[in-house]
Amino acid sequence: xxxxxxxxxxxxxxxxxxxxxxxxxxxxxxxxxxxxxxxxxxxxxxxxxxxx
Amino acid sequence: xxxxxxxxxxxxxxxxxxxxxxxxxxxxxxxxxxxxxxxxxxxxxxxxxxxxxxxxxxxxxxxxxxxxxxxxxxxxxxxxxxxxxxxxxxxxxxxxxxxxxxxxxxxxxxxxxxxxxxxxxxxxxxxxxxxxxxxxxxxxxxxxxxxxxxxxxxxxxxxxxxxxxxxxxxxxxxxxxxxxxxxxxxxxxxxxxxxxxxxxxxxxxxxxxxxxxxxxxxxxxxxxxxx
Numbered sequence: 273x274x275x276x277x278x279x280x281x282x283x284x285x286x287x288x289x290x291x292x293x294x295x296x297x298x299x300x301x302x303x304x305x306x307x308x309x310x311x312x313x314x315x316x317x318x319x320x321x322x323x324x
Numbered sequence: 325x326x327x328x329x330x331x332x333x334x335x336x337x338x339x340x341x342x343x344x345x346x347x348x349x350x351x352x353x354x355x356x357x358x359x360x361x362x363x364x365x366x367x368x369x370x371x372x373x374x375x376x377x378x379x380x381x382x383x384x385x386x387x388x389x390x391x392x393x394x395x396x397x398x399x400x401x402x403x404x405x406x407x408x409x410x411x412x413x414x415x416x417x418x419x420x421x422x423x424x425x426x427x428x429x430x431x432x433x434x435x436x437x438x439x440x441x442x443x444x445x446x447x448x449x450x451x452x453x454x455x456x457x458x459x460x461x462x463x464x465x466x467x468x469x470x471x472x473x474x475x476x477x478x479x480x481x482x483x484x485x486x487x488x489x490x491x492x493x494x495x496x497x498x499x500x501x502x503x504x505x506x507x508x509x510x511x512x513x514x515x516x517x518x519x520x521x522x523x524x525x526x527x528x529x530x531x532x533x534x535x536x537x538x539x540x541x542x543x544x545x546x547x548x549x550x551x
Binding site: 274275276277279280282283284286287290291294295298301302305308309312315316319 | 347361362363365366369370373412415416419420423424426427525529532533536539540543546547550
């Protein structure tokens with residue numbers, strides 16, 4: 273592989289790795305939001321149970 | 325919300341198809357440049373990424389303008405998300421540009437190049453947006469200050485874009501001239517596909533990030549109500 277080719281693949285790899293990391297971060301965020309939503313739904317059910 | 329999800333899914337699918345097509349065209353179909361050789365193919369990533377970051381900053385300013393004009397927290401969140409996208413694509417522009425500079429000029433960065441320095445200033449200006457945003461308490465004041473800042477940044481874009489044409493000692497190549505693109509038809513087609521791919525990618529990431537930020541804000545409000 274020539275030097276030019278190495279730099280070319282490095283540039284492409286940087287872009288795709290960044291996008292991949294970003295998508296993983298968004299997936300982690302969605303996971304956290306889902307956990308928080310479940311906890312809030314549980315809290316709401318407990319409160320409704322307490323009132324009933 | 326259902327329509328929003330469909331739009332995000334459709335845009336993500338379009339981005340994936342265009343990215344695969346663009347990369348294939350750039351690697352296997354577009355001819356090598358006579359002067360620069362294979363390293364010129366960095367252009368198919370670097371320029372679309374740079375133009376996408378400009379587009380994101382314009383979108384952020386447009387949303388900021390709507391906030392100042394009509395009011396409404398949704399515009400603040402949209403403008404903030406667009407700046408977020410612009411900064412990510414701006415960072416990618418600097419990195420891919422530096423890689424190209426290293427192989428073509430033998431240096432990672434050339435300070436005498438106005439195009440590079442102005443893009444760096446633009447990038448740092450929008451990076452400071454986050455510092456400004458998080459140094460103020462949430463509320464209408466923060467929304468208005470962030471909006472004004474996002475609009476001011478847009479002034480730097482035409483300066484950054486035109487700097488290459490205004491520069492006296494040209495090192496950075498000029499591809500798009502007044503009489504059209506200075507490249508072969510196959511190269512231009514590949515560039516257009518790559519540009520469409522980057523715009524679709526940024527659009528889908530924007531929609532994903534925006535839905536996450538909206539859900540986060542709704543959950544915060546629910547938590548406060550339940551506390």
